[in-house]
Amino acid sequence: MSQTVDVGTPPAPAQDERVAQKSTLGRLLARPEIGALAGAIVIFLIFFIVAPPFREPSSLATVLYVSSTYGIPAVAVALLMIGGEFDLSAGVAVTASALVAAMLSYQLSANMWVGIVVALVAALAIGFINGYLVVKTGIPSFLVTLGTFFMLRGLNLAVTKIVTGNVATNDVSDIAGFELGRKVFASTFTVGGVGIRITLLWWILFVLIATWVLLRTHIGNWIFAVGGSAPSSRAVGVPVNKVKIGLFMTVGFLAWFTGMHILFAFNTVQSGIGIGNEFIYIVAAVVGGCLLTGGYGSVIGAAIGALIFGMTNQGIVYAGWNPDWFFFFLGALLLGAILFNNFIRQRAEASR
Amino acid sequence: MTATADTRTAAPLVRLTDAGKNYGNIIALQGVTLEVGGSEVTCVLGDNGAGKSTLIKIIAGLHQHTHGSYEVEGEDVRFDSPREALDRGIATVYQDLAVVPLMPVWRNFFLGNEVRKGPAMDIAAMRKTAKQELLDMGIDLRDVDQPIGTLSGGERQCVAIARAVHFGAKVLILDEPTAALGVKQSGVVLRYIIQAKERGLGVVFITHNPHHAYPVGDRFLILKRGRSLGYWKKSDITMGELTGLMAGGTELEELHHELEAAGAEDTGLRDVARAFEHEVAELHVGGSSRQGTPPSDSTGTRQEPPQP
Numbered sequence: 001m002s003q004t005v006d007v008g009t010p011p012a013p014a015q016d017e018r019v020a021q022k023s024t025l026g027r028l029l030a031r032p033e034i035g036a037l038a039g040a041i042v043i044f045l046i047f048f049i050v051a052p053p054f055r056e057p058s059s060l061a062t063v064l065y066v067s068s069t070y071g072i073p074a075v076a077v078a079l080l081m082i083g084g085e086f087d088l089s090a091g092v093a094v095t096a097s098a099l100v101a102a103m104l105s106y107q108l109s110a111n112m113w114v115g116i117v118v119a120l121v122a123a124l125a126i127g128f129i130n131g132y133l134v135v136k137t138g139i140p141s142f143l144v145t146l147g148t149f150f151m152l153r154g155l156n157l158a159v160t161k162i163v164t165g166n167v168a169t170n171d172v173s174d175i176a177g178f179e180l181g182r183k184v185f186a187s188t189f190t191v192g193g194v195g196i197r198i199t200l201l202w203w204i205l206f207v208l209i210a211t212w213v214l215l216r217t218h219i220g221n222w223i224f225a226v227g228g229s230a231p232s233s234r235a236v237g238v239p240v241n242k243v244k245i246g247l248f249m250t251v252g253f254l255a256w257f258t259g260m261h262i263l264f265a266f267n268t269v270q271s272g273i274g275i276g277n278e279f280i281y282i283v284a285a286v287v288g289g290c291l292l293t294g295g296y297g298s299v300i301g302a303a304i305g306a307l308i309f310g311m312t313n314q315g316i317v318y319a320g321w322n323p324d325w326f327f328f329f330l331g332a333l334l335l336g337a338i339l340f341n342n343f344i345r346q347r348a349e350a351s352r
Numbered sequence: 353m354t355a356t357a358d359t360r361t362a363a364p365l366v367r368l369t370d371a372g373k374n375y376g377n378i379i380a381l382q383g384v385t386l387e388v389g390g391s392e393v394t395c396v397l398g399d400n401g402a403g404k405s406t407l408i409k410i411i412a413g414l415h416q417h418t419h420g421s422y423e424v425e426g427e428d429v430r431f432d433s434p435r436e437a438l439d440r441g442i443a444t445v446y447q448d449l450a451v452v453p454l455m456p457v458w459r460n461f462f463l464g465n466e467v468r469k470g471p472a473m474d475i476a477a478m479r480k481t482a483k484q485e486l487l488d489m490g491i492d493l494r495d496v497d498q499p500i501g502t503l504s505g506g507e508r509q510c511v512a513i514a515r516a517v518h519f520g521a522k523v524l525i526l527d528e529p530t531a532a533l534g535v536k537q538s539g540v541v542l543r544y545i546i547q548a549k550e551r552g553l554g555v556v557f558i559t560h561n562p563h564h565a566y567p568v569g570d571r572f573l574i575l576k577r578g579r580s581l582g583y584w585k586k587s588d589i590t591m592g593e594l595t596g597l598m599a600g601g602t603e604l605e606e607l608h609h610e611l612e613a614a615g616a617e618d619t620g621l622r623d624v625a626r627a628f629e630h631e632v633a634e635l636h637v638g639g640s641s642r643q644g645t646p647p648s649d650s651t652g653t654r655q656e657p658p659q660p
Contacts, residue, residue: 218466218473221455225463228452235412235446236464236515237435295454 032289033301035341039287039333040304040311047315054318057194064196067310068203069258070280071303075206076254077278078285078302079214080247084227084294085134085141087251089126089149091277096152097123097259098269099160102169105177112177120256126152127252131245153275160271173267185257186264199261203303206254210299223247227294283330284309287337308333363426364389365523365554366411366442372419373406380406382419384580386573388523388554393545395565396558397598398575404558407575408527411556412444413437441522445512447531453501457493458482460500461515481518489514489547506537513544523554530564542568562595574598 047054054060073090080087097119105115130148134141157167164170172178187198214220222243225233234240263269286292287308288301312330316323367387373380381403388394398404409415410422413431422429424440431437434444451460458475461482467474482496491510493503500508509529516524526545530538545555545568559565565572572589574581574597581597 212472216472216475218468221459221463221466221473224455224459225452228454232446232452233463235434235444237438238464291454295452 032291032296032298032341033304034289035337036288036301036304036308039337039340040308043308043311043315043333047311047319051315051319054315057192059314059318061194061196063310063314064200064307065310066313067307068197068199069261070277070284070309071203071306072199072206072261073251073254073258073277074281074284074288074302074306075203075210075299076247076251077281078288078290078297078299079210079223080251081282081285081290081292082214082227082294082297083223083244083247084230085244085247086145086282087127087130087248088142088145088278089130089152090251090255090281091274091279092149092152092156093123093126093252093255093274094259094262094277095156095269095271095274096126097256098263099156099169099259099271101260102172102263102269103160103163105175106170106172107163109175112172112175112181115172116177116181116260119259120253123252123256123259124249125252126255127249128245130251131248134248135241135244149278156271156274167271169269169271171267172263178264181260182264184264185260202257207299207303214299219243224295227291227296229295280309280330283334287334289341305337308337363423365425366556367423367426368407368411368417368420369423370420371410371417371422373410373415374418379578381410381417381575381578382580384420384573384575385583386556386571388556388571390522390552390554391549392570393549393555393557393568394571394573395569396556396573396575397560397562397565397594399560399598401577402575403578404560404575405527406578408444408525408556408558411437411442411525413442438519438521441520442525443516443519443521443523444525445509445516445527445529447509447528451500451508451512454499456497457486457500457503457511458496461485461496461511461518465519485514485518486511489517489544504537505533506540509533509541510544513541513548517548517551517553521553523556524548525556525558527558528560529557530559530561538564560598562591562598566591566594 054063073094077087077090100122101112101115101119103115104110104118105112108114126148130141130145133139133144133148137144160167160169185198188195189198190196214223222233222238225238226240226243230240259269262273284305285297285302286305288298288303288305290297290302309330312333313326316326316329364387369385371384371386372382384403384407386394386396386407396404396407406415410417413434413436416430416432424442429440431440437444452463455463458479462473462478467478467481469477479496483493486493486496489510491507491514500511503511513524513526513529529541529545533541542564545557548555549568557565557569566586569586571583571585572594573583574594584594
């Protein structure tokens with residue numbers, strides 16, 4: 001799980017003769033994200049060959065932008081999955097955060113940042129409730145978050161209609177504080193004539209932080225442990241419940257972040273969006289090598305998974321294929337990735 | 353039934369006096385007296401459902417006793433969590449919960465006690481320490497980065513024990529560490545129990561196998577249906593007596609007859625019956641000739657009711 005990112009490995013004192021035969025290739029193949037990386041390269045090459053517009057730098061920027069909007073919540077979803085849990089409410093929690101911020105600021109004529117902060121509290125609360133219910137009741141998180149998914153879906157629509165009389169929120173672009181919000185969550189800057197959305201930078205930052213936490217800190221050790229075996233972790237004194245609730249709240253946090261991006265990118269929020277995205281986050285994590293049962297996986301892998309999603313999503317358009325086929329490809333991709341990961345993992349285990 | 357008269361002046365590391373536990377109106381454990389001091393191994397024997405797990409859970413801090421008293425180094429205690437017990441130096445190694453299989457050995461070794469350097473972990477030091485500590489206990493690992501699930505069951509138990517010793521445990525509670533192991537692996541674990549004892553630790557060794565308990569134990573507590581059948585020093589009981597008490601010779605004989613009758617139509621059952629016949633014969637011979645012999649193969653024939 002952590003072999004290749006060593007800081008200052010000592011010059012291997014007295015190398016054990018029994019590890020000598022473990023090749024660099026074997027070590028590489030044992031990493032969780034290797035399947036996703038291979039898949040990403042193949043898909044990139046396919047679209048590079050068949051879709052000339054895909055080769056443009058601006059297309060690449062679009063692919064990266066789309067990938068980042070799914071990749072940011074996927075960071076937290078991957079951590080949660082490594083910790084042994086699911087969150088099916090993540091997709092609608094994104095929408096809920098955006099709706100809360102938009103309606104609160106507009107209806108109360110408050111500064112945009114009041115709405116932003118209240119939305120953050122609401123998103124963290126959603127995560128906390130999910131986590132609390134899971135650890136206190138022992139009901140599988142699949143069911144608990146399926147429940148909160150439907151509740152949020154209903155709340156998003158019903159409350160928006162009550163407050164605005166419409167299925168979407170009012171335009172918030174002339175509210176005080178909007179400009180700063182747009183700068184933080186949804187600005188664009190140009191590099192060599194190509195517009196890059198700021199979400200790409202945030203995405204990279206979140207992936208780096210999460211990877212560091214996962215591999216380098218005791219919290220990361222606990223995340224792997226509670227996903228691998230919660231009872232064993234509890235027996236050696238790991239605060240299992242706190243770790244799990246914390247992971248659900250991390251999902252809440254990144255759902256909020258993504259919600260803020262949607263709000264500041266489009267000025268209004270449709271109350272019905274976000275449904276189904278939770279599966280895309282999970283697909284990204286699984287394609288990236290996260291084990292569905294927990295205890296194994298990588299955030300970098302989930303990022304590559306999101307990139308695969310972004311490339312396929314945009315590549316089909318650039319290639320001029322009928323986009324109706326997109327979900328078929330996505331499903332085939334998921335199956336392929338799972339089979340490939342299984343194969344690689346078995347080979348890695350056998351070579352030990 | 354010799355109740356041990358403690359002649360030492362220092363309080364034992366762990367002492368339970370007439371301890372019991374009720375779950376609602378169900379009496380899971382009743383009237384258990386037990387103690388373990390430094391450099392001592394106290395064995396707790398009993399068949400499935402005898403109350404062994406309840407006893408461990410009380411000592412380990414997962415449950416609280418409802419009757420009697422529980423003292424650690426002479427001080428009355430009542431633990432609310434395993435963490436509190438750990439802080440008092442009472443470490444429990446569970447049979448199947450010892451480690452997280454997918455995690456590397458060094459991560460398992462330091463789980464819950466990570467060495468920190470600033471906000472991060474000091475991974476180089478942790479790797480080195482894990483390797484060294486395991487080597488000191490006689491486990492020479494190829495690679496502390498391999499998932500611990502790739503080790504054998506015996507090695508995993510040993511890593512868990514070495515970990516508890518490293519983190520300053522004064523008392524080790526071992527929950528059936530040999531139950532799922534083969535003969536050779538069990539021998540490895542038993543050797544570790546002796547080593548922990550030689551390091552000055554108190555050990556509570558829970559098992560249903562008297563052949564494993566007798567060679568390493570100093571005191572023996574037998575549980576049956578939630579009650580203590582007795583508590584002996586090694587000098588007061590022989591291997592044969594222990595085995596007889598533990599298994600319940602007459603019950604075993606009845607079971608043998610039953611199986612034999614059923615075995616008339618079923619060859620598989622007949623084999624089981626034959627194995628029991630052997631076991632019963634052994635019990636009648638008495639244990640004097642077998643005393644102190646290394647754990648034998650008789651673990652293979654457990655007293656589980658066969659499914660017809």
